[in-house]
Amino acid sequence: MKKIPYYEGFKAYLNTRRISARAKEEYNKSLDDFFNYLVENNSDFKLSEKVSDIHSADVTEYKDFLINSLHLSPSTINKILSNLNIYFKYLFSIGKNKEFPTMEINSLTVPTQESFPVEVFLNLESYINNIGLHIYTRLLILIISKGFTYQDALSENFYLTFNKLNFDDNEKKFLDEYHEFILPWQTYWNTKDLFLSRNKGAKSPLLSVSALHRDIKSDSDCTKLDLSPKKLYTTYILLLLTNKSPSKSQLNFINNMDSASLLYYRRLLRETNFTGE
Incomplete structure (x- = not known):
């Protein structure tokens, strides 16, 4: 498991939202999978381990990876993107990242019958x-x-x-x-x-x-x-x-x-x- 930057502070932030233990596990998995992907695909972040080296293009590429390589359903991908968005919103709010890489990432349309x-x-x-x-x-x-x-x-x-x-x-x-x-x-x-x-x-x-x-x-x-x-x-x-x-x-x-x-x-x-x- 790749170390998630500022995760202890993020966990404390999640506690203030009074979310369930299962939801916390989902946040952890979403972030863990995302940062493991970054280590393999973002050489700048791999060397620096700084969130300032994470950009919207990285999230877009990860979204494409979830769609085209993992073939996850739209609702599952939307949940992952939502979890990442909350995390980066937290980093932005405490001044750890001047960029908000998930801000312009659109969710997928969930199909109906x-x-x-x-x-x-x-x-x-x-x-x-x-x-x-x-x-x-x-x-x-x-x-x-x-x-x-x-x-x-x-x-x-x-x-x-x-x-x-x-x-x-x-x-x-x-x-x-x-x-x-x-x-x-x-x-x-x-x-x-x-x-x-x-x-x-x-x-x-x-x-x-x-x-x-x-x-x-x-x-x-x-x-x-x-x-x-x-x-x-x-x-x-x-x-x-x-x-x-x-x-x-x-x-x-x-x-x-x-x-x-x-x-x-x-x-x-x-x-x-x-x-x-």
Whole structure:
């Protein structure tokens, strides 16, 4: 554990706020984790151990680390940022730090169930057969509904896995339309991959992530739903976890998730009051 500057005085300050023992432990953990991160990522602070060498950029980078590397939920990150803010506010108030590095750090928006495109999966037939949506958007929705990520979908040779899946009549109806669309591009690029570039001058036959996002952005605007790949996949997982009668394959999927991911999605269920209805 890295020594936290002025922590004895900060603990005395917390005592005046009459907070619970658990809250004090959370402050301690938030600060301990933050200063351990600083030692690894801020060479100036590592050498000086002075809070004057901690700047808003350090807090911003730490926030990004919590989001992109630890994949913590928005409410958890907001709590950590709040704890850090109280600490730096205390240092500022006693004149130990002339800079207030957390002052301009914005909290994250905590999603609610309405933030997720639940109806896409509850009414899968109507969405994958909606000719008003881009065919790649609809194909992605179908693939995610089978438990795969967009990285899987856009990868080379994924068609070998996809072609072994079982599809109902409504899904086959869409696939007939898709095959009619994709055949000329598969012929042009001499490949059976699923997502192919429509730019004949492209360096790679595989559709780029940015090109997929352009289609999805248009469809999101049209449907007033967030159809981004990450949001679609998260919605699919949350629906699985709220399914009271999951199939054997769905249970296997959940059981094969790594523990960190499972904890993340279960926490998200609680924080969003997600019911799947």
